[in-house]
Amino acid sequence: MGVCAPNNxxxxKTNTLEELLExxxxxxxxGSxxxxxxxxxxxxxxxxxxxxKSHMVIGNSSAIKQLCQQNAGITFIYREAVKDQLLSGTLKEIAISNFTVNHPFNFVYLKNTPNQVQLEYWFDKIIRLR
Structure with a gap:
């Protein structure tokens, strides 16, 4: 999801992808x-x-969030990584029309893993959240 400072x-508002390019x-x-x-x-x-307009490469998610909170730019990040900032209002989700990001996510575990039934139960629960 795209995020920005609350005063950005x-x-x-709902934005076009072209507006974000500015x-x-x-x-x-x-590689991330x-x-x-x-x-x-x-x-x-x-x-x-x-x-x-420009891009800055930072190797630390916390630093990226802090820069966005200071309105130094925008970023795209997993919702879970910014849930606290979204709840506190220090970051805002950027609504973008006609732009969705989907990607596969795989659950991997060893065959005959102890508690396999419980793992599969929770994997199923997580999948249903979508």
């Missing part, structure tokens, strides 16, 4: 899962991180 012009993008280093997902989603829209 992108907060509290902002500084703060993202993880190459979140960056790979973002780059793939942008590629599907015939865009790249280089289409943003």
């Amino acid at each position: 012009e992108l907060a509290n 902002h500084n993008l703060i993202l993880r280093e190459p 899962g979140t960056r790979d997902i973002l780059e793939h989603a942008l590629y599907n829209q015939n865009l790249s991180i280089y289409d943003f």
